[in-house]
Amino acid sequence: MQGLNDAAVLHNGVRMPWLGLGVWKAKTGGEVETAVRLALKAGYRSIDTAAAYGNEEGVAKGIAESGVARDEIFIATKVWNNDQGYDNTLRAYEDSCRRLETDIIDLYLIHWPVAGKFKDTWRALEKLYKDGAVRAIGVCNFHTHHMMELLTDAEMKPMVNQVEYHPLLTQPELVAFCQNNGIVFEAWSPLMQGNLDLPEIAELAAKYKKSPAQIVLRWDLQHGIVTIPKSVTESRIRENADVFDFVLSEEDMARLDGLNQNKRFGPDPDNFDF
Template structure:
């Protein structure tokens, strides 16, 4: 089911509902900048905020959510355990610290930020405990390749609900997308608009055709590929623009044209060599 509204949700493999569109807050400064961005996002209808311990703005995210006046149950908040905190005991301590900074009794989604070699299995075991104790409504991973997921599936007890990866027209990761679909792991896109590198002729042409921006074309492509997407911005007009995706649909042919842009090009680190 392709999202038709900014607050439409996908049902994860454990029954939890996650909004298709969220606001990413990577590199948003703690304090006024991130708090204002979240206020703009709520004004635009977003109900999904993606942060991480590494972003150093969890405290501000929690404050903005609490001060929004929205019931806590109406806002989906993701955070992540950082690489230097991985391992079983360290992850449990890191989660407790994140929860305290956020000022929440639970998070909606807790992710392993990167597959740290030799540690991510124990990290996942800690996430399973956090999930069992109902401190996270869902647990998942980020930047995991197929072989990392196979390892988790072979040794863990809980199938990850989400895999958040770099995903955009130049990096479609189609085998990974299919693997996640087959195993009921929801794919989620970080850096969906390629850090602003949108000057591709196909995207420019489709932007004119649909009377949208290239960024809106890419975000709509995400949604029609059934990929959750979390574009980052701190500017009100851009936050609203990124949510204005529900009054048009890309044709099957135009979807194929965007799919064909893949170059296996990463703007971020490679999960196998980071």
């Protein structure tokens, strides 16, 4: 990985940037529009949003204001829980396309594994993929058992599984399952929602003359994990992208791996209620 232009290759050959901008909790309107515009001007080419974030329209405006051509940008969005099921998902896709002002979505994801619905939702995603309406399809927040249940009936396996992942929640078995099956593993909340105040991270930040956030993002990338840190401030957007000019040693990678506590800052995919 040499820079922001480097990409993971999904199992269907589509290229997905290793580093992107997440816009969870970015307010629709000026805040998300500015964040997207600044990120694209800083060299980002991947934006991750969702219907549930309520800011797809703002993402579209930020892209338009950036001057970067649409075909240079990888846009991911997600079908929300209330819209799951076959027909509902097809309608939700059309709604997201309208809000994003695009004819095709680069990566369409199931947001959460809603019991009794996610298989029908996946069938809809497979149809969208076969119809050429999306370039890639995947899931979010799927444990291994969700993945195995999905794969019993799926015509194609997900290209991506986006889950909470950071030094306090490393999920090695799930990472191994995805990587062994050619499913790109992607981290949301890689910066632990700002809870980076750990002595080990601080020591490595001083050692490498980088910020704690940069240390953690570099750790993600060296593990071969796509990551989408969220920020709405220009300095942090640029800082988060400045992680391609250093390499963590094997010893320091192992030190960060050892921080795992199976600690979540978001809901457990086996126990969510929304």
